[in-house]
Amino acid sequence: MKELKTKLFILLTAALLFQSCSLVPLTGRRQLSLVSDTDMFATSLVQYDQFLKENKLSTNTTEKNLVSRVGNRIKNAVTVYFAQHDLSQELNGFAWEFNLIESEEVNAWCMPGGKVVVYSGILPVTQNEAGLAVVMAHEIAHAVAKHSNERMSQALLAQLGGQTLAAALQEKPQKTQELWMALFGVGVQIGAVLPYSRLQESEADHLGLIFMAMAGYDPNASIVFWQRMSQKAGPKPPEFLSTHPSDKNRIKKIKSQIPEAMKYYRK
Ligand SMILES: [Zn+2]
Numbered sequence: 481m482k483e484l485k486t487k488l489f490i491l492l493t494a495a496l497l498f499q500s501c502s503l504v505p506l507t508g509r510r511q512l513s514l515v516s517d518t519d520m521f522a523t524s525l526v527q528y529d530q531f532l533k534e535n536k537l538s539t540n541t542t543e544k545n546l547v548s549r550v551g552n553r554i555k556n557a558v559t560v561y562f563a564q565h566d567l568s569q570e571l572n573g574f575a576w577e578f579n580l581i582e583s584e585e586v587n588a589w590c591m592p593g594g595k596v597v598v599y600s601g602i603l604p605v606t607q608n609e610a611g612l613a614v615v616m617a618h619e620i621a622h623a624v625a626k627h628s629n630e631r632m633s634q635a636l637l638a639q640l641g642g643q644t645l646a647a648a649l650q651e652k653p654q655k656t657q658e659l660w661m662a663l664f665g666v667g668v669q670i671g672a673v674l675p676y677s678r679l680q681e682s683e684a685d686h687l688g689l690i691f692m693a694m695a696g697y698d699p700n701a702s703i704v705f706w707q708r709m710s711q712k713a714g715p716k717p718p719e720f721l722s723t724h725p726s727d728k729n730r731i732k733k734i735k736s737q738i739p740e741a742m743k744y745y746r747k
Contacts, residue, residue: 505567506625507683514633517626519645520592521573527660528577528595538580538600547598550612550695551578554620555594557694562624571624578616586718589664590619592628602720605708610701613692618724621687627680628663635659635674665719673722681724685734689741699741706731 502513538544555576562568576594583599590596596619598612606612622628632645639659640648648656661667662674676684689699710726712718 504626505570506562506565506687509679509683511626511630512633512637513626513629514636514642515629515645517573517592517629520629520632523645523649523660524591524593524595527657528591528597531597531661531666532579532581536582538582540580540600543600543603544580546609546612547580547616548578550609550616550697551576551596553695553697554613554617554691557617557691558620558624561691561694574624586712587665587720587723588615588619589666589723590616590623591664592623592626594620594623596620599719601718605712606705607708608701610692610697611705611708613695613697614688614702614705615720617692617695617697618684618688621684621691622676622680625680625683625687627676627684630680631663631674631676632660635663663723665723675723675725678725678727681726681730682733685730686737689734689737690744693741693744694746696746699738699745702734703731703738706734 501510503509504511559568559571562571574594576596578596578598580598580600584601585599586601586605587599588597588602596616598616602615603612606615636643636645636648636659640652640656643651645656658667659674665673685702689702692702693699706726709721710728710731713721713726
């Protein structure tokens with residue numbers, strides 16, 4: 481009887497997974513998707529507004545302008561790239577924003593729908609405009625490849641019994657909000673970290689190189705950035721490394737993708 485139940489459970493789970501997998505046009509890969517863009521964007525707006533209320537925006541005009549300039553250049557590159565691949569409709573609902581907050585934490589993220597936040601603590605690691613472009617293009621690549629839909633779906637399945645995002649928010653608002661923030665390495669000290677998978681990291685590196693090159697930044701900057709960032713690893717890695725786990729093969733792989741990205745490079 482127990483065995484039958486197990487079998488039935490596996491069958492049902494498999495059926496659910498099959499039904500909820502959707503093909504992501506940008507990557508051509510099937511992703512688990514229990515959450516619609518509409519739900520993701522709506523949740524994103526609420527959590528992002530809340531985050532901005534609870535954190536201090538930078539008053540450093542030079543650094544704020546830098547974040548906004550790099551963000552806008554990458555946004556324009558993404559818009560062109562999607563148009564060239566006949567995917568413009570995939571950016572429907574995106575309302576881009578680029579903010580710099582004052583924080584010692586080494587972090588940056590782009591929430592679904594294009595809400596980008598850079599923490600001032602990451603600037604010593606990015607060091608210059610091209611270094612910042614590495615980070616922002618990488619984060620934006622995660623967002624346009626819908627990686628957070630995939631991670632939220634996995635979290636809902638693993639931790640909230642496969643509920644929809646809307647139902648989870650209604651029934652377990654706090655737990656769901658914590659899960660959401662853990663996707664971006666916010667408040668990781670209280671909740672569990674939800675890192676991007678190696679496959680998602682690799683996709684974001686690849687797309688990020690192309691986007692930054694199209695935006696006019698030398699993709700070679702990514703090698704030195706990741707070398708500097710990997711030196712920050714240790715028993716207490718920064719938020720950025722806890723959500724973007726790095727391994728020694730990453731830099732090797734990025735190096736092999738530079739020639740392709742250079743074809744997109746416009747100075
Ligand atoms: Zn990443």
